[in-house]
Amino acid sequence: MSNLLKVEAGPDKGAIWHFGDPVKEQRALAEGKAWADLSHLEIVAIKGVDRLRWLHDLTTQHLEAFSGGWSSGLILDHLGHIEHQFLIFDALDSSETSWLIVDVDRAAPLIDYLKKMQFSLRVEVRDASTEKSLLRVPGLTDDLGGPFQLVNHGEIPNFEGAMQVGIWALEAERVAAQRPRIGLETDHKSIPNELNLLNKSVHLNKGCYRGQETVAKVHNLGQPPRKLVLLHLDGSEVDLPATGADIERDGIKVGFIGTVARHHELGNIALGIVKRNVEPDTALTVGGIAARID
Helix, strand or coil: CCCCCECCCCCCCCCECCCCCHHHHHHHHHCCCEEEECCCCEEEEEECCCHHHHHHHHCCCCCCCCCCEEEEEEEECCCCCEEEEEEEEECCCCCCEEEEEECCCCHHHHHHHHHHCCCCCCCEEEECCCCEEEEECCCCCCCCCCCEEEEECCCCCCCCCCEECCHHHHHHHHHHHCCCCCCCCCCCCCCHHHHCCECCCECCCCCCCCCHHHHHHHHHHCCCCEEEEEEEECCCCCCCCCCCCEEEECCEEEEEEEEEEEECCCEEEEEEEEECCCCCCCCEEECCEEEEEC
């Protein structure tokens, strides 16, 4: 295990890229016969009887009558720009704890914000990254990218008959499914409407939260300034464009690239953010590489 290639930077820093055969790993994942150790991700614990009501008020997700299990949510700024993205798990058990899973280096700023918003509510916020770990467990992929399991840190069950896979396979599946990730498919201007997150991480039938006015206004107008697209890249190129590279139409920038992946069936693909007036049949280039919208 020590000679396996690890991710050196970014939201998956410290995770293993693959275990020798990325294509085989992707196929196992697609068949529901794979698992992954996601213990590099950070975890924020929120304990207390008021936790779900509090998170309901602060986030884009409807949690006031949460039935337990897994969900996802965002925290926006006052203009509706995305500041935090997370998975949410709450078993509704005697622990009275909600667990928020975030990317590497994102727990501290989230905790800082949450502590500023505690006021007199019966909640306690802490970094639980050394207490719990996230696993992607065997099963067909759901809308969140799971199924997931939260375990005690360092304790990994025996998934007999399932293949352990790395980040390469998980990210290829995520890109193909067009699930955006903060810091990769977002910038300082990103709003949920651009990223196909409405009725997913963003619940449209709930009370006021910070940034809701922007989300509702853009939703009612039906015209977000940009849109998330899946791009197919020229497969004859050996080198792939880097995250953040410009997407161009006739030499003019119309967007930027997020995550780039080599998919076992679709070939070289990427998530991109482009202006809303870019038509699906538009000829695009990314770093000189031809690209087309799926």
